[in-house]
Amino acid sequence: MEVLEWNNAMMVSGIILTLTFIGIFTEAVHGFHRTKFAMGGAGLMILAGQYFGFYNTELAVEAVDWNVVFLLGGMMTIVGIMIPTGGFQYLAYKIADMTKGNLFFMMALMGTLVTVLSLLLDNVTTVVIFGPLIILICKSMKVTPVPYLLAAALLSDTGGVATLVGDPPNLMIGSAADIDFNTFLFHMGGLVFAAWIVILVFLKFLFRKELAERPVMPDFSEQEVIKDPNTWKVSLWVLVGMAVLFVLHGKLHWEPWFVAAIGLTTLVFVAHHIELDESFSKAELSLLMFFVSLFILVGGVEESHFLEYLGQYIFPFVQADLMTACIVLMWGSAVFSAAIDNIPFTAAMIPIIMGMETQGINVTPLWWALAVGVGMGGNGTHLGSTANVFIVTISERLAKETGDNSYRITPGLWFRKGSPVMIMTLVVSSLIFWLFFDFYENPLPSSSFGK
Numbered sequence: 001m002e003v004l005e006w007n008n009a010m011m012v013s014g015i016i017l018t019l020t021f022i023g024i025f026t027e028a029v030h031g032f033h034r035t036k037f038a039m040g041g042a043g044l045m046i047l048a049g050q051y052f053g054f055y056n057t058e059l060a061v062e063a064v065d066w067n068v069v070f071l072l073g074g075m076m077t078i079v080g081i082m083i084p085t086g087g088f089q090y091l092a093y094k095i096a097d098m099t100k101g102n103l104f105f106m107m108a109l110m111g112t113l114v115t116v117l118s119l120l121l122d123n124v125t126t127v128v129i130f131g132p133l134i135i136l137i138c139k140s141m142k143v144t145p146v147p148y149l150l151a152a153a154l155l156s157d158t159g160g161v162a163t164l165v166g167d168p169p170n171l172m173i174g175s176a177a178d179i180d181f182n183t184f185l186f187h188m189g190g191l192v193f194a195a196w197i198v199i200l201v202f203l204k205f206l207f208r209k210e211l212a213e214r215p216v217m218p219d220f221s222e223q224e225v226i227k228d229p230n231t232w233k234v235s236l237w238v239l240v241g242m243a244v245l246f247v248l249h250g251k252l253h254w255e256p257w258f259v260a261a262i263g264l265t266t267l268v269f270v271a272h273h274i275e276l277d278e279s280f281s282k283a284e285l286s287l288l289m290f291f292v293s294l295f296i297l298v299g300g301v302e303e304s305h306f307l308e309y310l311g312q313y314i315f316p317f318v319q320a321d322l323m324t325a326c327i328v329l330m331w332g333s334a335v336f337s338a339a340i341d342n343i344p345f346t347a348a349m350i351p352i353i354m355g356m357e358t359q360g361i362n363v364t365p366l367w368w369a370l371a372v373g374v375g376m377g378g379n380g381t382h383l384g385s386t387a388n389v390f391i392v393t394i395s396e397r398l399a400k401e402t403g404d405n406s407y408r409i410t411p412g413l414w415f416r417k418g419s420p421v422m423i424m425t426l427v428v429s430s431l432i433f434w435l436f437f438d439f440y441e442n443p444l445p446s447s448s449f450g451k
Contacts, residue, residue, distance in 0.1 A: 008052060012048045012052060012304070013301045014301070020038065020040070038293035038294050045301070059299065063296055063302070072168065074260030074261055075125065080280075085226060085232040087226050092133040101214070101217050103213065104204055107148055110151070112155075114130050114159070115156060116159070118167075119163045123156040124386045126160075127152055132394060143215045145395075151207075153387050154199055161371060161375030162189050168342075169342050181246040181247055181256065187368055188371065191432045231274070310352065311356060327369070329373060330426065337377030337378050337385075342385055353367065364442065364443045380415070382415075395408055
């Protein structure tokens with residue numbers, strides 16, 4: 001293995017990366033949105049790269065993983081078309097009506113619905129849909145929405161780990177390692193299901209006091225109306241078709257973004273009355289720009305070989321004991337993701353793991369360990385995932401509107417409820433990983449190690 005020597009390009013790229021990440025992680029302190037810091041860091045990286053000769057605008061464009069960007073944009077637009085139909089509201093009120101006042105049953109059913117949707121729509125989009133609906137239902141039943149909001153975020157974060165499109169870090173890992181939808185689900189599905197069951201049981205214990213309340217059961221039948229049934233039905237068929245295509249996309253040699261593009265195109269033609277300008281405006285452009293800027297930023301660090309320089313010190317440990325290295329990566333990823341958000345951490349780890357592959361290490365189990373770690377670690381704090389941040393935001397808005405601070409999900413409250421959940425799921429995941437390590441160690445068909 002060739003030893004890399006420290007140089008100015010590495011130093012400059014490392015400084016820009018560090019300062020940008022500090023800005024991203026401390027947005028609550030200085031008040032600047034994290035996308036602004038990502039954009040600034042990306043711009044500085046290109047300028048510094050041109051000056052020191054390791055990066056330029058052409059390489060910056062190549063560094064962007066457009067599969068992730070287009071897939072997220074397409075799915076956001078599809079959901080933006082579905083929300084006004086009233087279909088999601090209908091499902092939420094139907095579930096509340098079915099529970100007949102059993103609050104844990106309502107938490108379990110609502111959590112199951114949120115999780116199932118997270119498998120396809122991604123966890124951020126799912127909580128954006130159901131967060132406000134949970135508040136409306138809990139207001140009607142005169143119970144605190146805090147346990148149900150937390151349950152929605154925790155269960156969707158966990159459920160999203162199971163599929164390629166369920167969580168933004170999964171998209172990044174799958175695209176970098178060339179993992180298809182079926183392979184991802186096959187390796188993550190059983191592990192995630194076990195962790196999900198543990199969370200549901202644990203939530204009953206964590207919120208035993210709140211779940212013992214006696215709710216008021218209003219008549220939900222008036223709310224159980226779909227405003228635009230035709231578009232809703234078409235949307236559901238489109239989602240079913242997309243699910244089939246996601247399963248087949250490896251055999252068809254289609255990237256996941258193309259499946260989303262086919263689904264969106266089909267939907268706007270069949271539901272022809274849809275206003276395209278209004279639908280496209282529902283896509284979260286700030287999040288998409290955050291991804292683009294982050295890819296450019298990390299691409300510059302990769303071109304400077306700074307991450308490869310760091311990776312050479314990790315290499316001997318991984319080579320000596322791959323299974324232990326995977327467990328350490330899983331727990332380390334979880335801790336860092338809980339502290340600083342799982343998306344930028346994933347972006348920084350991907351080039352390091354890819355660098356190990358070029359040195360002849362079978363990195364397949366490292367990919368799975370990273371996916372589990374950043375996914376489960378997102379539950380630990382309110383900053384662990386974008387879905388968590390949204391849930392905290394709407395709880396703060398509710399507390400302000402009602403003047404009742406008990407509705408506010410504070411960082412301390414999230415840590416007290418979320419960190420035990422994170423630890424429990426990591427214990428379960430580590431045990432499964434240890435018992436079935438041969439399965440997770442099996443090289444991917446596309447990996448150079450397996451060729």
